[in-house]
Amino acid sequence: MLEKSNTSNSDVIIYDLEDSVAPGSKHDARDRLKAFLKLSLPQVQTVVLPKIHSAQDLHYANRVIQRDVRIVASIESAKAMWNLGEIAGWKSEGGAEGGVLSGLLFAAEDYCADTSIIRTKTRQELLYTRSQIAIAAKAFGVEAIDMVCIHYKDLEYLKDECQDGRRLGFTGKQAIHPNQVDTIQSTFVPTPQEITRAAKILHQMKTAHASEKGAIGLDGEMIDAPMIKQAEGVVRIAKAAGLEIPTFD
Helix, strand or coil: HHHHCCCCCCCCCCCCCHHHHHHCHHHHHHHHHHHHHHHHHHCEEEEEEEECCCCHHHHHHHHHCCCCCCEEEECHHHHHHHHHHHCCCCCCCCCHHCCCCCCCCCHHHHHHHHHHCCCCCHHHHHHHHHHHHHHHHHCCEEEEEECCCCCCCCCCCCCCCHHHHHHHHCEEEEECHHHHHHHHCCCCCCCCCHHHHHHHHHHHHHHHHHCCCEEEEEEEEEECCCHHHHHHHHHHHHHHCCCCCCCCC
């Protein structure tokens, strides 16, 4: 299984040593993973920390790790949501020598178990929680990673859930099966229509500024500063994903 993970085209691979490993097998699993990583990778760059309930949990884990790694905090309890601001804004006590929080990850199943929330396919019961996680991540400039889609064989539902997460502001999504990766990757990027519109807005802005005009319009809509900022974000993500950006004369 470890060797097979190297063939995945996912952006990130998470080796789960928590719930997926039986309590009596954890030491063996850790030893196997450490040996595999030494052979396959020069250095682990990111650590996902489960069961983060407060900033104090991050301080404790960071003191144990003692390395300048990126840390992703898993949000999976009512207490974590209550302390979400301090978790998202966490800074290492060691300054540049310690870890850096790079993302918030929503562990929906653990969260529902802790809060007695009943899951439905509408996801309505998780709208508030997911929105708060995405907003907290934006407030502190870290990634917002959406929940696992447990209906791993239903790719249409997965796509709908991905689109929903992207609309809420999430920048990525967890996968539990290899066949989910392509759908997730193709959904968490701007659509061709979004890219074209963004490129048009930026072209119109450049033209207007060259003519010393302030306001611009596109397709009957007035374009203001926030919409220009959104367009810049769309183009930036599209470029990072290697997507084509149309040009206009």
